[in-house]
Amino acid sequence: xxxxxxxxxxxxxxxxxxxxxxxxxxxxxxxxxxxxxxxxxxxxxxxxxxxxxxxxxxxxxxxxxxxxxxxxxxxxxxxxxxxxxxxxxxxxxxxxxxxxxxxxxxxxxxxxxxxxxxxxxxxxxxxxxxxxxxxxxxxxxxxxxxxxxxxxxxxxxxxxxxxxxxxxxxxxxxxxxxxxxxxxxxxxxxxxxxxxxxxxxxxxxxxxxxxxxxxxxxxxxxxxxxxxxxxxxxxxxxxxxxxxxxxxxxxxxxxxxxxxxxxxxxxxxxxxxxxxxxxxxxxxxxxxxxxxxxxxxxxxxxxxxxxxxxxxxxxxxxxxxxxxxxxxxxxxxxxxxxxxxxxxxxxxxxxxxxxxxxxxxxxxxxxxxxxxxxxxxxxxxxxxxxxxxxxxxxx
Amino acid sequence: xxxxxxxxxxxxxxxxxxxxxxxxxxxxxxxxxxxxxxxxxxxxxxxxxxxxxxxxxxxxxxxxxxxxxxxxxxxxxxxxxxxxxxxxxxxxxxxxxxxxxxxxxxxxxxxxxxxxxxxxxxxxxxxxxxxxxxxxxxxxxxxxxxxxxxxxxxxxxxxxxxxxxxxxxxxxxxxxxxxxxxxxxxxxxxxxxxxxxxxxxxxxxxxxxxxxxxxxxxxxxxxxxxxxxxxxxxxxxxxxxxxxxxxxxxxxxxxxxxxxxxxxxxxxxxxxxxxxxxxxxxxxxxxxxxxxxxxxxxxxxxxxxxxxxxxxxxxxxxxxxxxxxxxxxxxxxxxxxxxxxxxxxxxxxxxxxxxxxxxxxxxxxxxxxxxxxxxxxxxxxxxxxxxxxxxxxxxxxxxxxxxxxxxxxxxxxxxxxxxxxxxxxxxxxxxxxxxxxxxxxxxxxxxxxxxxxxxxxxxxxxxxxxxxxxxxxxxxxxxxxxxxxxxxxxxxxxxxxxxxxxxxxxxxxxxx
Numbered sequence: 061x062x063x064x065x066x067x068x069x070x071x072x073x074x075x076x077x078x079x080x081x082x083x084x085x086x087x088x089x090x091x092x093x094x095x096x097x098x099x100x101x102x103x104x105x106x107x108x109x110x111x112x113x114x115x116x117x118x119x120x121x122x123x124x125x126x127x128x129x130x131x132x133x134x135x136x137x138x139x140x141x142x143x144x145x146x147x148x149x150x151x152x153x154x155x156x157x158x159x160x161x162x163x164x165x166x167x168x169x170x171x172x173x174x175x176x177x178x179x180x181x182x183x184x185x186x187x188x189x190x191x192x193x194x195x196x197x198x199x200x201x202x203x204x205x206x207x208x209x210x211x212x213x214x215x216x217x218x219x220x221x222x223x224x225x226x227x228x229x230x231x232x233x234x235x236x237x238x239x240x241x242x243x244x245x246x247x248x249x250x251x252x253x254x255x256x257x258x259x260x261x262x263x264x265x266x267x268x269x270x271x272x273x274x275x276x277x278x279x280x281x282x283x284x285x286x287x288x289x290x291x292x293x294x295x296x297x298x299x300x301x302x303x304x305x306x307x308x309x310x311x312x313x314x315x316x317x318x319x320x321x322x323x324x325x326x327x328x329x330x331x332x333x334x335x336x337x338x339x340x341x342x343x344x345x346x347x348x349x350x351x352x353x354x355x356x357x358x359x360x361x362x363x364x365x366x367x368x369x370x371x372x373x374x375x376x377x378x379x380x381x382x383x384x385x386x387x388x389x390x391x392x393x394x395x396x397x398x399x400x401x402x403x404x405x406x407x408x409x410x411x412x413x414x415x416x417x418x419x420x421x422x423x424x425x426x427x428x429x430x431x432x433x434x435x436x437x438x439x440x441x442x443x444x445x446x447x448x449x450x451x452x453x454x455x
Numbered sequence: 456x457x458x459x460x461x462x463x464x465x466x467x468x469x470x471x472x473x474x475x476x477x478x479x480x481x482x483x484x485x486x487x488x489x490x491x492x493x494x495x496x497x498x499x500x501x502x503x504x505x506x507x508x509x510x511x512x513x514x515x516x517x518x519x520x521x522x523x524x525x526x527x528x529x530x531x532x533x534x535x536x537x538x539x540x541x542x543x544x545x546x547x548x549x550x551x552x553x554x555x556x557x558x559x560x561x562x563x564x565x566x567x568x569x570x571x572x573x574x575x576x577x578x579x580x581x582x583x584x585x586x587x588x589x590x591x592x593x594x595x596x597x598x599x600x601x602x603x604x605x606x607x608x609x610x611x612x613x614x615x616x617x618x619x620x621x622x623x624x625x626x627x628x629x630x631x632x633x634x635x636x637x638x639x640x641x642x643x644x645x646x647x648x649x650x651x652x653x654x655x656x657x658x659x660x661x662x663x664x665x666x667x668x669x670x671x672x673x674x675x676x677x678x679x680x681x682x683x684x685x686x687x688x689x690x691x692x693x694x695x696x697x698x699x700x701x702x703x704x705x706x707x708x709x710x711x712x713x714x715x716x717x718x719x720x721x722x723x724x725x726x727x728x729x730x731x732x733x734x735x736x737x738x739x740x741x742x743x744x745x746x747x748x749x750x751x752x753x754x755x756x757x758x759x760x761x762x763x764x765x766x767x768x769x770x771x772x773x774x775x776x777x778x779x780x781x782x783x784x785x786x787x788x789x790x791x792x793x794x795x796x797x798x799x800x801x802x803x804x805x806x807x808x809x810x811x812x813x814x815x816x817x818x819x820x821x822x823x824x825x826x827x828x829x830x831x832x833x834x835x836x837x838x839x840x841x842x843x844x845x846x847x848x849x850x851x852x853x854x855x856x857x858x859x860x861x862x863x864x865x866x867x868x869x870x871x872x873x874x875x876x877x878x879x880x881x882x883x884x885x886x887x888x889x890x891x892x893x894x895x896x897x898x899x900x901x902x903x904x905x906x907x908x909x910x911x912x913x914x915x916x917x918x919x920x921x922x923x924x925x926x927x928x929x930x931x932x933x934x935x936x937x938x939x940x941x942x943x944x945x946x947x948x949x950x951x952x953x954x955x956x957x958x959x960x961x962x963x964x965x966x967x
Contacts, residue, residue, distance in 0.1 A: 210532075266844040266848065320837055320838055321833070321837055321839060322829040322830070323836060325822065328817075332813045332817040332818060333816070336812055336813060336814060338794055339806060339813070340794070340885075341827050343795055379600045400817045
């Protein structure tokens, strides 16, 4: 009897996760249809609409900054923290890159190195304040946000600094050639297959096999199909944008960190139950500093890509509240505000949703104010949905 | 002559999932008396009090409650307080940032034209404080406009009593009021209780300190295992009889006792002290020394608040205050400032609070099992799934953890199986010393037996087992040697051959 109940509970909890992702996808599809309808004269001129390959390619390119910020925000939030300074630091790193190149005449390699190191150091300091001085992440990062908004003005003196060197712009604006994109897509799908087979083999060794190979194959076919469709859409325009490729590489890397390393496991343990983690002998402080350092690296990458895409550094970046978009992306992707729960890849879904709203509404020539309103409503609705499913799961 | 009862409880039964906390309890309190309620931990005192004070509303228990001759069906604490029954719990309910007067009149502040009438409030507070004998003289004098945050625990308790008087209390319930008080404060408190009695307030007084009970109670009711054992006049009772009434039961054959042979010394603690985290200058653990050897189960006995959990949490490096003193493991002096150090020394603490400190309920059985030994299942920081699954399956089999899927959330498991997961987590670390704090709390009988058996096996493998338990039966049933604690001190050490429930309880009752 008890076993039956347990089984039922497990079944529901597994199904709920699917329901959640599925709902977000459904909302996304509805949004896409909606925007396509209103930008194509009622589906009559698709080639200039939201659904045109040109626009979809642009959409992907535009979402990379928030996407990269979002996936590492997931890790920070899983650890029980939050980062309000992300947007300001992204802007600051962009400014430093521009200053180094325009005023300092520095090469791209050096610029990238300096910017990434700087960003990691910024977050190492914030992480240390949080871990060793027991300060609330909200407060530390709020303070940092103000500091870096100020520092941007100090560095740029309020002007726009441009242009950057071609080799740096590459990372924000260039495209990978069509054949190369296709090859990358196929390699990716093969890696997925390999991973699936390996996982199955290991489960078989341990006698915890779940489901038949059919399920695994269906999953793989679906993934491969979506990868190839995405690649074909990109290729129909100009090929895979470089920043999108970088984003996907980072998603894979960060997923591996979250799910396959002791660091990742410790982060989930700390965010899920700090005291239990401490009692289990996990080095809470060191792991927290590590999370923020990794986050710093990701924020550095996001800042460089944004600056490269804009081909300039402007003071306005810090006022775009990118950190809020990143937090929203993580939350829409299923990350819990109270820590311990979250999936790295989920933030991409969230970022895609935010990007879709921005992009679609601008295509419809709606005022930017409406983008804020709609994004706000969707964010709150997503969290409500999350809490509701969680509650049901607990009951 | 029919006695004049203010409160009569008939046939009270209260069930919790899997446990019968109260079984057909009768309880009568005579008007104008101080009635003491005594019993061991878990005898059902708190449950009974929670029923009287409305924490458990009518309908959540069986039986009848008569107050002033009328049957009462209380739905909430507010209903109860309207009738003049006020309960002062062990954890005080004062608002630290408000003044004494504001706390006293927290619920019904006197108003004038809709605004709080501060003058009246302060005057009335003065009157109430005077009523309990806290006028402007004496070392416990309280000013009504003092912030409660600045008061000592004893004074806070007085504020609570004044608050009860403001509600025109007729039946005052004091739950372990003296647990945190100094001797001088206890004297004042007992005087107040006597004074209130002379003014016609009835009082139910719950305490572990039997000396206090003997000093002020008119009648004493002993509870044991959720049943009323006896209600006697104080004059008919002495402390020894009371203890034997509190204990009075035979050990059933629930414990798989096997003889162990005591081996070499592993853990040695010398004059170890821990500061009280909240009260400056007070020691929570005072000058404690003990030893634990290979091949024995060392039982730590004592009443709640004796400092047992705090002592071992501090030794484990997880307490807020750091302990002072010498700790030796296998003859080597060690310095443990956090659980990481403790684990490195082969010292594992299984906390009494399984859900808060033992497990990560969001995580799976597998993830919980390996959490304390991630270095064993990983290489260069990358987790090896095979090794993780192997460890989990190994302990799942040896501890008979009933779960069909090690990837299921640990929250889906029953209490006993959850406890086994915590044990598995400890065993993966291969510790030399395992401290089990209340290892079988909230666990059904079958799982208890399995955990006891496991403890025996571990002892045979050469692990030192230290078991903290509030259950006398468990202590006597499993330990080879027993240390009793009271008030943060070790009050006795007994070999199992000389220990009886009476002796242990005598040693555990804080002396005054």
